[in-house]
Amino acid sequence: MASDVDTAPLVGRADLLKSVRSALLDDVAQGHTAAVFLTGESGVGKTRLLREAGAQLRDAGALVLTGSCLDIGDASPLHPLLQALRRFDAELSSSHTRTSSAVRALLQMFADETAGPDGAGALLERVSRGLHLIAEGRPLVLVLDDLQWVDRSTRQLLLYLLAGLGDLQLSVLAAIRAESLQGAHPLRRVLTELRRLRSVRVLDLAPLDRGATEQLAAAVVGRPLAAESADQVWQRSGGNPFVIEELARDLRDGRAGLSETLREIFLARVDALPQHAHAVVHAVAAGVEPVEHWLLAQVVRLPEQELIDAIRATVAHRLLVSADDGYRLRHRLVAEVLADELLPAERSALHRRYAEALTSVEAELHQARLAHHWRLAGEPARALPATVAAAREAERLHGYAEAHRHWSVALQLADAPTVGARTVDRADLLGHAAEAAHHCGEHARALALLEELAGAGGMSTCALHIRRARYLAAAGRSALAEAEYRRALEADDCTPRERATAAAYLAELLLHLGRYADAGRRAREALELTAVVDGATSEVVLASAALGFSEAYLEDPDAGLAVVRRALEIAEQAGRPDDVACAYLHLAELLTGPLNILEEGVVVARRGAERVAELGLGRTYETRLLAIATNGLFRVGQWAEAEKVVAAALRHRPSGADAVELLLARCRLSVGYGDIEAADRDLDAVATVLAGGGARHVIPLLTLRAGLAMWQGRHDLARQAVQRGLTESRSDDVAILAALVWHGLRAEAEAHAGRTVPVDRTAVRRLRDVADRVARKSEKAARPVRDVVDGFLALCAAEVSRLDENEPELWARSVAEWDRRNHPYPAAYSRLRQAEALLARRSRVATAGKLLREAYRTAQGLGAVPMTSEIRTLASRARVTLEEREPSRGRDTAVDPAGDDELATLTAREREVLAAVAEGLTNREIGQRLFISERTIGVHVSHIFDKLQVRTRVQASAIYLRTGRG
Template sequence: MASEGDEAPLVGRAATLAELRSDLSDVGPAGTAAVFVTGESGVGKSRLLQETADAMRAAGAAVLSGACLDIGDASPLHPVLQALRRCGPAPDAAPTGGPPDEAGALLEWVSQRLQAIAGDRPLLLVLDDLQWADRSTRQLLLYLLAGLGEVNLSVLAAVRAESLQGAHPLRRVLAELRRLRSVRVLDLAPLDQDGTRELVRAIAGEQVAAEDAERVFKRSGGNPFVAEELARDLRDGRAELSDTLREIFLARVDELPKHAHAVVHAIAAGVEPVEHPVLSRVVQLGDGELLEAVRAAVAHRFVLGEADGYRLRHRLVAEVLEQEVLPAERAALHRRYAEALEADPAADHAALAHHWQQAGEPLRALPAVVAAARDAERLYGFSEAHRYWTVALELAGEGTPETGRTELLSHAAESAYQCGEHALALARLEELAGRPDAPGVCTLHLRRAKYLAAAGRTATAETEYEKALALADCTPREKASAAAHLAELLLHLGRYADANARAREALELAELDGATADLVRASAALGFSSAFREDPDAGLAVIRHAVEIAERSGHPDDIGCAYLHLAELLTGPLNSLEEGVLVARRGAEKLAALGVGRTYQTRLLAIAANGLFRVGQWAEADRVLADAMRHRPSGADAVELLLARCRLWVGFGNEEAADRDLDAIATMLAGGGARHVLPMLTLRAGLAMWRGRHAEARAAVQRGLTETRSDDLVLLGVLAWHGLRAEAEAHASGDVPVDSAVVRRLKVVVDRMGQGAGDAAAPVRAVIDGYVELCAAELSRLEDRPDPEPWARAAATWDRRKQPYPAAYARLRQAEAALARKSRRAVAVTALRQAFETAQAMGARPFAAEISALAARARVPLTSDDTVDVGPAAPADELGVLTEREREVLAAVAEGLTNKEIGHRLFISERTVGVHVGHIFDKLQVRTRVQASRVFLRAA
């Protein structure tokens, strides 16, 4: 039961409640109806009775409630008399005196009391724990529900299913009552996974991780009481199983017959499902005794008997029993399991390995662990394979030959890489390289480079590939692999010309002696670079061919590589956003089924989210990223995902979350490539601008231009736009002087983009042109030449690219320039409304606030339903765009306080004060603290 004041919500029972009310109202010919709710302990029978009784009482029914007692000398009719006593003194019409002693008279007396209490209302009699009902109570139910008591009555009772064993007298009563049309027996099932998750989140909070909620479901089997207890432990940070649950389960186990007790202990120690022949060897009972014992364990709701074997109904039972068994008993039980499985050639290697380990026999476990690892690899279960190879290394002691340990290290390193544990893969590889029988130098370079690239250390990875290619004893196949991987890495670095050359080299080598994986990787790199630089149709055809080859091979690495390049090309340079999102999602589904959810699937979902972001479907992008984050990726995969999520945080205005993600990205990006570094720095600049920190934005952009070499003019275009925007914002605020040297450098970049666009493929050129137009428009703003035309051209360009955010931003600036000229108000109104509609649809809160602030200052209504007031704005209206906290900060600014002094007064950090001040400047369209103070004093 829930503790007082901490009752959990009723979850997953709405349909059952409605059915109960309907069944209890559907009386039979005798004027009676009954529902007997059965189910295991803790499944929620009592709560269901309570909720049904409350609902029927609210509907006008008379309700009486009682509970049976688990004692042998309970007085006759105890639950019914208890219910009558709770009802208070009998009405005048009721018979006087106590209950008679004679049985027939007693039944008649109770019937009259019930009839008197009900009067003209429907009467509901609620009886809990009916499995403990005495003989008189059972007789009363038969008497009343058969209509012999001449009282219109509905009965709702709860029965513990595990108690109805053998010749329990209530079984005969229920069998008799089932013959009546108005009697129903309802077996209440545990909650399903969704219901359990809802219950856990209601108790432990909405932020509970999905895997924690799933673990509660697996441990509880959906039993609401158990799930509630585990959820409270989760909420309160308790790791150990509560004494309450432990004692409840131990008491129930103790109620089992002797052989059933042994069966439950055995299944708890097994790897589910436990097959019947294996169980018979472990518990060592005769066939008849074993079947009877299993039947009792099933009847007591401990065990589920299914086609593939036996399972515990609640995995929590295994946790409880594990602490009740002596170590020697546990070892002996696992040894019997191992010996039973070893006798079967088709036995599961993982189960066999587990039992030999638990039996304390590591050397006998090792062959089974290795076999289990190989089984997992064949099924592309890379996380499972990594776990088994790691266990194999731990089990391999002094008796393992040197060559055996070297082989284990090699497998452990590769499996760590496959499941996304890139740092561990590198550590294993270094240990492997130090052994006398290590693989060849070229092989080590190739593997180290591959692991480094996956970890996000691209610069070091490039060096390793170059070393491999320079080795004289590097075989043609190794050279093909090195060139193919290097081509892919150069794509990541944004060096498309170099990538194209390496991809062609790899294809030539692969034709002589190359693996399918090298052919796929080189083709994908060649197709991407060709589509970007020269011919989109030809490049796409090459990548699509690579996808076909990869799907025929069936290997996750091949399929993942091909789908990544295709989806990235479509959603990025070629701007085929809808198709790119579909390809990314389709590829993600395929790769999840192939066991690489933590690596390729997460990266494809990041690509899908980026595409959704660009088309303005931010809420859907958020859902996609939340799903991908459940895999907890690492290395370059995590960076891709964090960059995609950070774009959303910046757009939504969640500054703290964006900061956290950017810090995490910077930590992981040791030597990262342009396709990670430039977006990270662009996001830093965008976040700094929303905060009014224009110097920080400038520094981020300049770092990107200085530190990163890239042929990707699209990435440079985004960065250059943010750089010029930061200078324009600085100019508008007046807080930070415009850096003319920075502006000159950005103009050089814009010129380079314009020149380079002529050599790029047409779709790529169109995207670059869009950023060139934004940059030109920002220059007009920076140079105090308010002109709506450049902004209108930019908005139209981005409309054609079907990217609503830059189009809406251009419309905001178009309106600003039109209002500054004071001659294009109609144009400004239209542009502001369109921009605001887009910002609201996407959930771009900071952007929407900036649009609203400009509209408020200009007295422009943002919806056509509003009345346009073209008169002068009152000073007080200027402060209407500020939040309450911003008003407090502005009042302190007007007093002449510094940010530090304001922070002390308002109990907030100096940094937070700076954020508020930046927002105030943006909303009031002022550049200095003096101007802001003047606005405040005028309004006051």
């Protein structure tokens, strides 16, 4: 059957199409991602533009997958992607067996997916790998219509892929109905955040102007319009292309006068249909699109030839569109017009026929679709099992938001008078609905369902209190959560295992509230309770972590460390993978966090990563442990090793918070190295992931943005990032807040020194107020935490002095603070500023020279190119020699210029790269060997050339070979 094809030209959108192609294909570098979101009112031409753009991108060599989101009431997790894959598979010819095999393998993966230890993150990673196989090296474009109805799982997948975590050259082109983004629609926040990124464009599709309106109408009619008719079309359409075309067809077909409304247009068109065609269009309007031919045949119950003739009539009257996968209404406005044209009994009968037809076939059953039809057919008893099956199907694919909606519908259905109380366990439904709401962040709803469950007597009192406390804690209502844990401990029906669980979770909560002594007491109580409970390893690990951190904060770090080490031993003896992983994670966090024993913490984190990888928890716990190791290595100045570790962790393609931690860690290295493009790319990736939520990472993200902007000389951008951090985040972490404040004050000091932008005195006052608040809060923190905060506060005080006198003594204090903690990067920065202050006063020039040389050695050793450059500039201006030479011992004792000293300025990573260059490897080959990007290798090679003062790879290789390293 011929499909309905748009014969009207695409008017007034040529420049927009060119912009879309450029943004999604021409301007996207290999391995990068991009997105264009089209917004506009209904009928403005979004779907047509998607189709035209998709065709152009396909002609340009891209692999284009096209899907549509369903109305949220009927959505299943990842529905538009599944639809796109099925469409693509149907289009593949027999000559594309390899691609077809990859598509079907991915579809089978969805069918087989089960909840595993890595959860939703593993699903995202497997989907991205499947898409990578399907793309076969081509650019991949996902074209999605009606994104305002996107399910949460698809939204998370898009953010994961757009962040570059799927290792795909991916572009997304999506259309959004503007009038749907009202109130607290989740997509509004996502688009607000994504608009900030250079790789994302949000284009508002405006109605056509009068000239384009007349051009389109004339093309449909086949001749220029009379002035009166042109004026009527313009006034009644408002430039909406869909309405223009429909009004123009009325003119073309000789209808007397133009219809006043779309309703009149479509009702007149439906009334003109033959009787059977009338039934067809109403049946499709009641269905979930696309409506397959076999399904429509069972619903309208016509002989085949009569059905085909009826469908042809609806297509000819431009009410339906025919495609390989079924029939759709030409526009959703048609459904809105037809909504009130059937009697309630007629609508119910149509939905009943759909449900009966779907139940009768031996094929993959779309449970959400079946539940939808039984429910609208007025058959709650038959809708209930399908709804429960749809909820379980959503949970299997980790779509907890969709599962929560289905469980909620199931509860409504269970209350129907026709559903017998014995056919359903309402308490079971309540329990599932509450847990799904908890998992998808609907905390208030989870608590309300739990209250209803309590009233139904579906749980013991103690278990109810524990579960309520979990939900309250997740909602940030800590005081109420604490009260619930206490009630659980006092409940008469509390078993020893439940009592141990409640005490352990309460200890963890008290620790987060900063009540270290109380946390320690509860942790000891939990450990005593676990002594008489078999198999309570999880509670032992949790309580030990709380006790360990409590002791560390209360100035007894050795005792706390011993407890956590013992918990790791117990977890290893029990052998449960999650417990072993948690124990390693707590130990590494304790060492690198409050205890600030960085070297040992890094060793534990890396050893733990190896162990949990053996246990099959690579994507989650291994990546978290490697993120801890990376940050520790960065702080102690082992940047080259940190680069290796973070590259190894990112090979797991983590998602969510795990990915954010690693991307931020890699970005710190890039900012330090001066690799601006790599740092920008990682920051955009983090911002993309965080568009779906993640407030605790906002300050680290904006702190790095500020640091990068300052090395670029963009002090205004640095100021904006810091002010946004102070405004948008309410973090209580004094250490990360202190780092943000330092960057803010440094930006103002740099602006003052460079005279690039005026100093914002209001911002300075605000930053100093925040610094004072951080100082007061940190007084109650543990000694190691106070040490880190004191270091940043010393930097803050010294930066403030740069706005006036620039006091060397304040910088000397900062040097001492950071040297004492063995943090070479901020110590080198402080030496640079101390030397700058001394030279400005023309005093103690020898001391300033010594400080610059010490800072230079550190910066060179780290590979910190921007800092090295600034040191050189200051040294040159002050005529300070940075390279210390040994005193001459006579004419015959000169240093051999071909000795190892030529490589002394290179970092460990740069020496590895130089060795590979000397082998004749390309940047890509070196990147594959060292597990880092080709672009990062290019940055290292540039640094090597700069340090060795050469211009070619041959010259650099000659120096390497001359030293005897080759």
